[in-house]
Amino acid sequence: MENFTPVSAFLGGSLIGLSVILLLLYNGRTAGISGIMNGVFLSPGNEQRWRLAFLLGLILGAVIFQQIMPNFIQFRSDYPLVLVAIGGFLVGVGTRLSSGCTSGHGICGIANLSRRSIIATLCFMASGFITVFITKHVLYLI
Amino acid sequence: MNKLLVALISGIIFGLGLSLSQMVDANKVLGFLDIAGDWDPSLAFVMAGALAVAMPGFYWVKKRQRPVFEDGFHLSHKKQIDKPLVLGAIIFGIGWGLSGYCPGPAVAGIGFGNGEALVMVLAIYAGFFAERFIAKK
Numbered sequence: 001m002e003n004f005t006p007v008s009a010f011l012g013g014s015l016i017g018l019s020v021i022l023l024l025l026y027n028g029r030t031a032g033i034s035g036i037m038n039g040v041f042l043s044p045g046n047e048q049r050w051r052l053a054f055l056l057g058l059i060l061g062a063v064i065f066q067q068i069m070p071n072f073i074q075f076r077s078d079y080p081l082v083l084v085a086i087g088g089f090l091v092g093v094g095t096r097l098s099s100g101c102t103s104g105h106g107i108c109g110i111a112n113l114s115r116r117s118i119i120a121t122l123c124f125m126a127s128g129f130i131t132v133f134i135t136k137h138v139l140y141l142i
Numbered sequence: 143m144n145k146l147l148v149a150l151i152s153g154i155i156f157g158l159g160l161s162l163s164q165m166v167d168a169n170k171v172l173g174f175l176d177i178a179g180d181w182d183p184s185l186a187f188v189m190a191g192a193l194a195v196a197m198p199g200f201y202w203v204k205k206r207q208r209p210v211f212e213d214g215f216h217l218s219h220k221k222q223i224d225k226p227l228v229l230g231a232i233i234f235g236i237g238w239g240l241s242g243y244c245p246g247p248a249v250a251g252i253g254f255g256n257g258e259a260l261v262m263v264l265a266i267y268a269g270f271f272a273e274r275f276i277a278k279k
Contacts, residue, residue, distance in 0.1 A: 001181060003173055005164065009184040012163025013191025019156035020192070021199035026148040028209030028216050031156060033245040037263075038270050046145075053149040055249055060150075061157020062166065062253025073161065075256050076169045079242075084168075087241025088248070088262040090233050092269015093276075095245065097230025099218070102244040103156075105231070106189060111196035112204075112217065119223050124235035131239025132175040142172070 020108055023054070030112075032104020033058075034095035083141065094124075145211045157250045163188045166251050168242025168258065175239050237269075 020031045027050065036051045043051075065072075095101045098120050100109060105124075109117020135141045164170045165188055173182030208214055238244050243251070243262045251259025 001183070003170070003180070003182040003184070005184050006187045009163045009187035010191035010194075012159045012161070012165070013188035013193075014195050015155050015159030015162065016188070017159075017192040017195025017199065019152045019159060020196045021203060022148060022155065023152040024200065024209065024215070025203045025206075026210045027145050027152075028212040028214060029149075030217060031152065033249065034266075037245055037249065037266065041267075050145055050149040053146045054153040054156075057150040057153020057155075058157040058160075058246065058249045059153075059253040061154040061159075062161050062250040064154065065158050065161035066254055069161075073164055073167050073254065075167065075254065075258070079168070079258065081258065081261060084241045084243070084258050084261050085265045087237040087239070087243065088265025089269040089272070090237025090240065091244065091248075091262075092237075092266040092271075093273045094230045094232070094234030094237055094269075095266075096270055096273035096277075097226045098234060099220070099227070099230070101234060101246075102238075103246050107192045107196055108200075109218075111193055111200045113197075113200075114218070116218075116220055116223060116227055120227055120231040123228055123231035124238060127232040127235030128175045128239040129177055131236045132172055133178055135240065136176055137178050 016103075016107065017111075020103075020111070024108075030104060030108040032100050032108055034091075034101040035099070035104055038096065080141065083135070098124075148211065156246065157253065159192075160247055160250045161254075163191075166247045166254060166256070166259075168247070171238075171244075171247070172242040175242075 023029050023031045040051045105117040105120040174185035248259050248262040
């Protein structure tokens with residue numbers, strides 16, 4: 001467990017929790033990223049604009065962080081891009097079918113004590129564990 | 143205007159949180175999903191930190207009649223545990239495990255100029271489009 005970073009993980013997570021509560025308290029919305037991404041191109045007018053503002057904020061937050069703490073994060077450069085492309089496609093299909101992702105089900109849904117979200121989170125965690133086990137320890141793809 | 147500002151600020155804080163917790167680093171996420179290897183439990187601490195704030199937060203906010211800038215809360219009222227929920231979550235988990243990205247870190251990754259994240263975002267939209275196409279049939 002040499003890469004384990006419990007303090008920054010917990011603090012970063014708390015910021016995510018704060019963001020979720022801000023959006024709920026003022027706008028009455030859940031910060032589910034897959035739903036927001038999907039809604040940007042679906043719902044017209046006002047419904048589109050707040051989603052776009054949120055996504056721009058998400059990118060801007062990363063830009064600001066990079067200015068404050070450059071080199072804090074080292075991105076990988078040798079990962080098979082085809083796995084990213086296939087993975088992304090499945091993330092798109094799966095999150096639409098189940099109406100949520102790590103943020104919508106895993107954080108907002110569980111915080112709202114939704115049984116659906118607890119089940120969804122257990123399912124995507126389990127299939128994520130199994131997938132990495134297969135790609136890394138059975139097929140040696142990564 | 144107020145609602146847009148809240149959405150923007152909320153997005154910024156979310157992006158800062160994903161960055162500080164290193165969830166924008168796909169290898170960090172794969173380190174969590176790789177229980178048989180050099181396991182990195184950090185992602186569980188990210189969720190714990192988020193829920194430590196969001197769980198009491200939801201309880202507290204929902205005691206209000208309405209949100210500050212809206213007439214009502216827009217929350218899911220679905221209760222049923224059905225096949226699309228379970229199947230979709232399993233498919234999402236496979237994609238997450240293959241790539242190391244879920245939607246939030248993919249979008250935030252663009253802010254770091256991470257090319258992989260852009261590929262991920264485009265592929266997610268291709269998946270959205272495909273699901274809509276399948277659902278129509």
